[in-house]
Amino acid sequence: MGIVYLVGAGPGDAGLITVKGLKKLRQCDAVVYDRLASEELLDYVQKDCTKIYVGKQAGKHSKKQEEINAILVECAKKYSTVVRLKGGDPFVFGRGGEEIEALVEHGIAYEVIPGITSAVAVPECAGIPVTHRGISRSFHVITGHTQTSVGSPEYDYETLAKNEGTLVFLMGLSNLEEIATHLVQAGKAGSTPAAVISEGTTGTQRTIRGTLTDIPEKVRGAGLSSPAVIVIGETAGYEYRCPAKHGTRVGIIATDLLRRKLERGLEGLGMQPVSLCDMQVVPTEQMKELEEEFDNLHTYQWVMFTSQNAVRLFFEAMKRCRIDIRKLGNLRFAVLGSGTADRLAEYGIQADFIPSRYEACVLAEEFADNVDPDTKVLIPRAVQGSKELTAILSEHQIAYRDILIYNVEGNLTENIENLDTLDVLVFVSASGVTSFFQEIRKRNLILPENIRIACIGSITRNRLQQEYGEADVVAAVSDVEGLLDAMQKEL
Secondary structure, three states: OOEEEEEEOEOOOHHHOOHHHHHHHHHOOEEEEOOOOOHHHHHHOOOOOEEEEOOOOOOOOOOOHHHHHHHHHHHHHHOOEEEEEEOEOOOOOOOHHHHHHHHHHOOOEEEEEOOOOHHHHHHHHOOOOOOEOOOEOOEEEEEOOOOOOOOOOOOOHHHHHHOOOEEEEEOOHHHHHHHHHHHHHOOOOOOOEEEEEEOOOOOOOEEEEEEOOOHHHHHHHHOOOOOEEEEEOHHHHOOOOOOOOOOOEEEEEEEHHHHHHHHHHHHHOOOEEEEEEEEEEEEOOOHHHHHHHHHHHHHOOEEEEOOHHHHHHHHHHHHHOOOOHHHHOOOEEEEOOHHHHHHHHOOOOOOOEOOOOOOHHHHHHHHHHOOOOOOEEEEEEEOOOOHHHHHHHHHOOOEEEEEEEEEEEEEEOHHHHHHHHOOEEEEOOHHHHHHHHHHHHHOOOOOOOOOEEEEOOHHHHHHHHHHOOOOOEEOOOOOHHHHHHHHHHHO
8 A cells, every 4th residue: 555645736837836746746656646746746746657637627527526536546556655646735625634534544545745826826926915014914715616616606796705814716717797786785895906827837827907896897808707706805916026027928849848948947036937848859760770770889989979869869779779888989979069978978978079060051061171081970869960961071972871769749838828927938949930820820829020030059059040030139149048048138
């Protein structure tokens, strides 16, 4: 019999999960998660971890609570470590108590790992303190819907209206007008500040402010969607947010690894990162050709890597084929860019050649000028790799084997619905540029007129010119740090 950890995932931003909660997530054999837990957190689980979605939302529950309880019991019987990942905190309208009762009934061990509740965090990230000296000495958290999600919630509105503290309603967006109307009817001043925060703490957070009298109409006009937090009281009129660069919303088109690095960096600059297009590295059938070529490594003098993905896939293939690392002993390595050099160094190998600029044509020209004419080069790379590179090598009569071992495919995230709210787009690869514009053309989407575009280097910039137009920011140093530095200076 295993143990079940009820882990609070926090209010939406994956970075707001606790250290202990993240540790258990990385260790678990199975994770049972709901829709309020950031799906980015699922990237941290082990590759063979079983993922079970039990998300619920008003009007269309995918699982009843009794079914969820049964799933947890069955998982505990099958797996040694189970994480029940719940949005916010397990005990703040999370029905964690009911799940624990089911576990206890079956003699299953459990532990609760608290999470940051959206009742406090979401207003806070919108600049609203739920308490403030001399203004609000208390705050009160109320569920905004009924037990069955059908019909109207029943509150003692007279008691709520008399309360001088801050009122925080969770999951109450569909009942906003009724809540506001009844509070006014019960004696709460219509001029009382009110705010509604949708998708709180995430890159798509939106805040609508008003008073009890006009907030329902303002929210309808803005088209806010769930999940949303309603704040009513004097502190709802506050907005403690640093103006410098805050509010700059940056759409990211990148693979998971680079996206995470960009998100951390952008947040450090006070910008709001929004994952717009997830790029996935997909091995091709030619990976088999690379594996066969491992038997012929002795016939090459150089291996050339033009990306970090190529480095990773090359060494993963070596491991999969049980190739002794010492077979690389007589080879030298050429790489495109400092990021690729750093990734190669992670495997214990220092790059022997790095071009002066992050451009495939420069790599080819400078490489050809620095090697013997009878040099033979193995080039495992992307399907969309530069044709210039191999053309220049051919011109210089450099023998090579070009193996296209992977492709990069993009999938737009649900955040594409908020494209018109973005201020900046960030591209970190030419394939990302191509995939993104192919996808938005399929949907007949158009970029906002004043949006600015940042590129990691000249290769990505050149592809952008082909697909769309000029970039506003191009990193002088073609890595994430160089891109962030350029954005800080030029945006």
